[in-house]
Amino acid sequence: MRRREKAVTDIAGLEQILWQGKVCQLAISDLPAPYIVSLSYGYRDGVLYFHSAAEGHKIELLNCNPLVGFSVVIDLGIVEGEQGCSWGAGFRSVVGHGRTEFIEDLESKRTALKLLMAQYGEGDFDFPQQAIEGTTVFRLVIEEMTGKQSRV
Numbered sequence: 001m002r003r004r005e006k007a008v009t010d011i012a013g014l015e016q017i018l019w020q021g022k023v024c025q026l027a028i029s030d031l032p033a034p035y036i037v038s039l040s041y042g043y044r045d046g047v048l049y050f051h052s053a054a055e056g057h058k059i060e061l062l063n064c065n066p067l068v069g070f071s072v073v074i075d076l077g078i079v080e081g082e083q084g085c086s087w088g089a090g091f092r093s094v095v096g097h098g099r100t101e102f103i104e105d106l107e108s109k110r111t112a113l114k115l116l117m118a119q120y121g122e123g124d125f126d127f128p129q130q131a132i133e134g135t136t137v138f139r140l141v142i143e144e145m146t147g148k149q150s151r152v
Contacts, residue, residue: 008092008147017094017147018043021072022120024050026140028058029065041072042115048098048140049112059136066100070140079151088151096145102138109137 008014024041027034037058042049048070052059062068076090103109109132117125 006148006150008094008149014094014145014147015043017074017092018048018072019119020092021074021094023072024048025071026050026058027069027071028061029067030057030061034069035061040116040119042112042117042119044115046142048142049115050138050140051113051116052136052138054134054136062100062102062138067097068100068140069095069097070142071095076152090151092147092149092152094145094147096142098140098142098144100138100140102136106132109135112137112139 008017021043022040023038025036025038027036029035035057039050039052071093073091073093076092079088079090081087103112106129110127113127113132113135114125117123
């Protein structure tokens, strides 16, 4: 990273961003260009969890190539300046890459869905068996990630 003073290098700082974030962008291999989707997610212990419909372009691509890039950004707003060149954006972000894996076991899917819900609110969430069976759940095992913050 060119601007070392903006780097978030400790795992606690990176995890704080992942716990506070609300949307994850996945970059999935496709032709002629990467396919990028925004998803809700849950995070724990170096793994991002997602849910999806059972079919669609995203699922087809992940079945062909499970390697993905990701980005989570916490928008802290625009910082105005006296001149156009001195304006900027406040943010905290994590970018990285890893391997996706589909979760088939119903109890593991239930746990992942609870982690996903915990990202957005407090409570003891439960899900009907039929909903769990009809939902595709996958995880992204993070292999590498870096963080950046600006105007915090």
